Amino acid sequence: MSMPTLPYRGTTLAATLAGSALLATIAAPGASAHNVLIDSSPEDGATVDTMPDEVELVFNEEVLEGGNAITVVGPDGNTDYAEGENVRLDGTSAAVDIAPLEEAGAYTVDYRIVSADGHPIEESISFTLAAEALDDTDAAEEAQEEADTGGEETQATNEEDEDTDGETAADTNPLAGNTWLGAAAALLAIGVIVILVVRAVRHTGSGNSEDS
Ligand SMILES: [Cu+2]
Structure with missing residues (x-):
């Protein structure tokens, strides 16, 4: 070429x-024999400010089984954060879960994947983890701990939410409350009328039973 x-x-x-x-x-x-990387997460050269939980590589052609490997080596040049032995393949995508990254800096993703023609290719991309991503992880862990230990709190919050929803429904449909009030008043009025009518009938009819 x-x-x-x-x-x-x-x-x-x-x-x-x-x-x-x-x-x-x-x-x-x-x-077209050898696969070409066309996309990735994180993207090659990107600075990442949220903690990634996997690295995914997307190629122009299918990745075949056999001898695929992805490592995600941290700024210390030594620690491999890739988890598990197996690279997950899905058509043209090859992905690996990664442990929570421990320090900000440059990460190198070295990959060896089997091209659609059966030949392996070995290449690498890199990304930078911003310090904010580590802050996010601390916050996420705290939130998780709260969720684990504060089941009742969570439930109470849910009930509050439901109450709020109810109020919101009433607020957005003011006629609903008035309708119930009107219905109650009508029932009360009917009840009073019925009682009055019954009494009147008893008094004017055979109704000496009450007086005697
Ligand atoms: Cu080849």
Whole structure:
């Protein structure tokens, strides 16, 4: 690929470029053999301010089983934060869980994955962990501890939330409360009327039973 200019020595630059483009086009199907990284999380060169829990590599072609490995080495140049022996494969994606990263700085992801043509490739990307990510982890751990030890608190909070929801519903639908009040008043009025009518009937009808 780097030598296509030689046969074209003496031709114009434009012709050389056209020839290179043509060669690249013709060569493309055969050269698609080895997977090319097209995306990753974290991205190559990125500065990350939230703690990642995995590293995922996405390639242009499927990653095959067999001999895949990903390491995530920290700023000390030694500690590998990748967890587990197995790289998770999902089509064109290869991922590995990572332990909570312990220090800010540069992390190197070295990967050896099996290309779609069966040949392994070995490459690396890197990202930088910002100090804020470590703060996030402390906060997350505290929140988790509270959740673990404060079950009752959590429940109380939920009940409060439900109460709040109820109030909110009433607030947003003021007619609902008035309707109930109106219905209660109507029932009360009907009750009073019924009682009055019954008494009147008893008094005017055969109703000496109460008086005697
Ligand atoms: Cu190959």
